[in-house]
Amino acid sequence: MLSANFTARSPLWAIPVMTAASMTNLLSLIARDRSDAAFRRLFEEYGPRVRSFMLRQGVDADVADDLTQETLTIVWQKAALYSPEKGAASTWIFTIARNLRIDRIRQQRPWQELTDQFASSIPSDMPLPDVQLDEQQRETRVRAVLAELPADQLEAVRLAFMDGLPHSEIAEKLGLPLGTVKSRIRLAYNKLRSALEDLR
Amino acid sequence: MSAHIRHHPDPATLLSYAAGALAEPLAAVVAGHVSMCSRCREEVRDLEVLGGVMMMAGRPDDRIASISSPRRHDSGKERPAFAAPSAERLPAPIAAAYGLSFDTISWRRLGPGVWHHRLALSHGARGDLRLLKISAGRAMPDHGHGGEELTLVLDGAYADQTGEYRAGDIQDVNEDIEHTPVADRGMGCICLIASEQPARFKGWIGRLFQPFTGM
Numbered sequence: 407m408l409s410a411n412f413t414a415r416s417p418l419w420a421i422p423v424m425t426a427a428s429m430t431n432l433l434s435l436i437a438r439d440r441s442d443a444a445f446r447r448l449f450e451e452y453g454p455r456v457r458s459f460m461l462r463q464g465v466d467a468d469v470a471d472d473l474t475q476e477t478l479t480i481v482w483q484k485a486a487l488y489s490p491e492k493g494a495a496s497t498w499i500f501t502i503a504r505n506l507r508i509d510r511i512r513q514q515r516p517w518q519e520l521t522d523q524f525a526s527s528i529p530s531d532m533p534l535p536d537v538q539l540d541e542q543q544r545e546t547r548v549r550a551v552l553a554e555l556p557a558d559q560l561e562a563v564r565l566a567f568m569d570g571l572p573h574s575e576i577a578e579k580l581g582l583p584l585g586t587v588k589s590r591i592r593l594a595y596n597k598l599r600s601a602l603e604d605l606r
Numbered sequence: 607m608s609a610h611i612r613h614h615p616d617p618a619t620l621l622s623y624a625a626g627a628l629a630e631p632l633a634a635v636v637a638g639h640v641s642m643c644s645r646c647r648e649e650v651r652d653l654e655v656l657g658g659v660m661m662m663a664g665r666p667d668d669r670i671a672s673i674s675s676p677r678r679h680d681s682g683k684e685r686p687a688f689a690a691p692s693a694e695r696l697p698a699p700i701a702a703a704y705g706l707s708f709d710t711i712s713w714r715r716l717g718p719g720v721w722h723h724r725l726a727l728s729h730g731a732r733g734d735l736r737l738l739k740i741s742a743g744r745a746m747p748d749h750g751h752g753g754e755e756l757t758l759v760l761d762g763a764y765a766d767q768t769g770e771y772r773a774g775d776i777q778d779v780n781e782d783i784e785h786t787p788v789a790d791r792g793m794g795c796i797c798l799i800a801s802e803q804p805a806r807f808k809g810w811i812g813r814l815f816q817p818f819t820g821m
Contacts, residue, residue, distance in 0.1 A: 454666030461667060471670055493651065496658030504626035504657065514630045514728040517637035517699060518623065518650075544652070548659045566625040567660050573622060574753065574802070591618040595653075599617075602652050 429495035437486040448478055456503050462569050463511045473510055477503045494545045507570060540605050547601045559594040562587055611643050613775035615756070620646060624653035630727050631735035631800035635756040635776065638697035638798055642774040695761050695773070700725075700798065708761075708796075711737060719744035719789075735800045740764065740789035753802030755779045762793035 432451065436444045456477050460470040480502050488498060505516035552560065565576045577584045615636055622628040623636040640646045696708055704725055713721035719741035727735055740746060757777040764771055766785040771777055789795040
């Protein structure tokens, strides 16, 4: 049940919304200049994606709006702590949105670690060039893996990440045995793992 | 510590954890393992990159009602970041979430040589999360599983039909497996156990104690 805009060969995989470098620049700008204009720019760039992510958990539009606002407010407040050598901006924003979704929509405790890995004692205007390059590489390779995934594997992974469904509910939704769902996810994961191995 | 870890979560379990799709008690156990295992920490990070790429590649939804300045819309409560791994054997995320250390756990006797301490879940979360202490050489009663179950060894060791598990090791058990863990003869075992459903104990201890403990 892939939606029309989310097929395996979607060109969206191949074209980053913003380059990693311009995302990083935007966050540095926000850290320096906490203007309304900078927040608006952040909102324009990420808001629609975060909103769409929230809506997939099955909430109404008002709740999705509030959680989008909250996600980007956290980004705004912590932009000075963000350091590009620790990971891509999209990764950071995803983890904030993911934890908020668990906390606010499912009313559960998010056990996933949030801030530590992205916060750094190194100021964000002093990135370590080599490491930052690795982080861009990592994102590029992940995008390439996604573009090559068979549709059935992509669908299982998408239902986990985007819809937040546990294995049992993915199995139910797709009318498949639990073991089949798990093995599709494992296959996708193995491809990701081998694509990123040498960046460790 | 992580050099000694030989048993890791199933890749599908780790992916669901990173995706934020794992049931709360299972996520707690994976968080405990990840705090002890640098390899899995790296893997979770890679999976989060995947999450970021997927989120940004989704179709944007432009129908946002309004944008308000963050200064007028403060973010609510903020959970503290997990502390760095301490010398304590209780994994940092668990210790932080429940304000517990090994010395402050109030163990309740479940049967001969078996104690437990139930950890509260969020309102509405399904499943079961508890610390279990088994004295040296004792067996846990046979139990089948409704849904997925994860066991993280915190101290000591145990063995069952599938192998031996030591501190930091995680056992990722699928449905329909029955196993009888036996605690190490020298050390005994303390572990953190989570299941999607209440565990169904089938041995005599289970039958005897089920009505009183809900296990």
